[in-house]
Amino acid sequence: xxxxxxxxxxxxxxxxxxxxxxCAYENTAFDYFxxxxxxxxxxxxxxxxxxxxxxxKKEGRxxxxxxxSAKQFSLHIMDSQPGDSATYxxxxxxxxxxxxxxxxxxxxFP
Amino acid sequence: GAVVSQHPSRVICKSGTSVKIECRSLDFxxxxxxxxxxxxxxxxxLMATSNEGxxxxxxxxxxxxxxxxxxxxxxxxxxxxxxxHPEDSSFYICSAGxxxxxxxxxxxxxxxxx
Numbered sequence: 001x002x003x004x005x006x007x008x009x010x011x012x013x014x015x016x017x018x019x020x021x022x023c024a025y026e027n028t029a030f031d032y033f034x035x036x037x038x039x040x041x042x043x044x045x046x047x048x049x050x051x052x053x054x055x056x057k058k059e060g061r062x063x064x065x066x067x068x069s070a071k072q073f074s075l076h077i078m079d080s081q082p083g084d085s086a087t088y089x090x091x092x093x094x095x096x097x098x099x100x101x102x103x104x105x106x107x108x109f110p
Numbered sequence: 111g112a113v114v115s116q117h118p119s120r121v122i123c124k125s126g127t128s129v130k131i132e133c134r135s136l137d138f139x140x141x142x143x144x145x146x147x148x149x150x151x152x153x154x155x156l157m158a159t160s161n162e163g164x165x166x167x168x169x170x171x172x173x174x175x176x177x178x179x180x181x182x183x184x185x186x187x188x189x190x191x192x193x194x195h196p197e198d199s200s201f202y203i204c205s206a207g208x209x210x211x212x213x214x215x216x217x218x219x220x221x222x223x224x
Contacts, residue, residue, distance in 0.1 A: 032211045043114075043203050043215035044154065089153060096142060096210050100153045 002027060004092050006101030013108050019077040021104045023090035026071065030092035030099075035064065035075050038087045038103075047088070048075070080108045113137060114206050116216035123194055124224055131189045131219045133160075133204030139184035140206035144213070145177075148201040160187040160204075194223045 005024045013019045023033075034049035050057045050064045050073065057064045063076040077084055085108050090101040113136040123129050133143055141162045146154040158179050159167040166179035176198075178190040187206075191198055199222050207213040 034211070034213075036215075041218070041220070043116075043205075043218045045215065046212065049211065093211065096159065097156060098144065098205070098213055099156075103151075103153050105151075 002094070002099055004090060004099050004101040006090050006104060008104060009102070010105045011107070013080045013106065015080065015082060015108055015110050017080050017108075019075075019080045019084070019106055019108070021075045021088055021090065021106075022072065023074065023101050024070075024072045025092050027092070027094060028071070029094050032093040033064070033066065033073055034091050034093070034098075035062075036089045036091060036100075038089065044089060077106075080106075082108050082110055084108050114204065114214045114216040116202075116204055116219050118219060119217060120220045120222075122222045122224065125195050126193055129191045129194055129221060131191070131202055131204075131221075133187045133189070133206070133216055135185045135206045135214075138206075138208040140187075140208070141184060142210075143181060143187040143204055143206040145179065145187070145189050146203045146205065148203060148218075150201075154203060157189075162187075191221065194221070196223045199223045 035047045036044035037047045038044040048059045048062045052068050061078045066073040088104045092099050115134045117132045143160040145157045148154045157172045160179045160181040162181045168174045181187040203218045204216045205213040
């Protein structure tokens with residue numbers, strides 16, 4: 001119940017396209033859902049986050065869509081750029097613990 | 111944004127030795143810090159929660175006698191890998207935040223045990 005399932009495992013997108021990463025959870029005690037971006041050999045960096053009482057949040061090219069009834073949420077990267085190539089992790093917070101999804105390796109080709 | 115530092119960034123040690131990794135919050139105080147382990151091309155796995163002034167809380171399956179955690183001040187937590195073995199080789203990452211929803215991650219420490 002503490003798991004956060006993430007798909008796809010890898011994603012290849014052409015420059016300018018939309019990258020979509022999906023996550024699902026079971027534990028309704030999760031109350032905060034951040035997304036992290038990680039470059040090779042670096043620690044994750046907070047990208048954007050959402051609370052379950054909000055259906056959508058947009059920050060620049062990044063949008064989170066949240067479906068509370070389905071217990072699913074997704075990250076959309078609009079106008080994807082080669083610099084967006086990284087591994088993306090969805091996560092969920094329960095009390096103080098941050099539970100990570102399995103990660104999606106995104107490659108954006110020119 | 112807030113900064114969390116880790117030291118060292120990379121360490122190579124012989125099997126059987128102990129290695130200490132430091133995690134510092136540079137511009138905020140953190141009563142709680144978290145330690146993660148990440149194997150290549152895998153997700154971050156929470157190892158333990160470091161609590162300032164009290165004992166760390168370890169996740170199931172993590173040996174507390176092998177991974178010693180000390181949170182001596184509001185800005186410093188240390189992870190000591192005792193009697194390290196090759197299977198302990200991994201990327202260790204800490205996180206801390208001024209509030210629980212905002213966790214800043216350190217740059218990570220690459221440990222290689224020969």
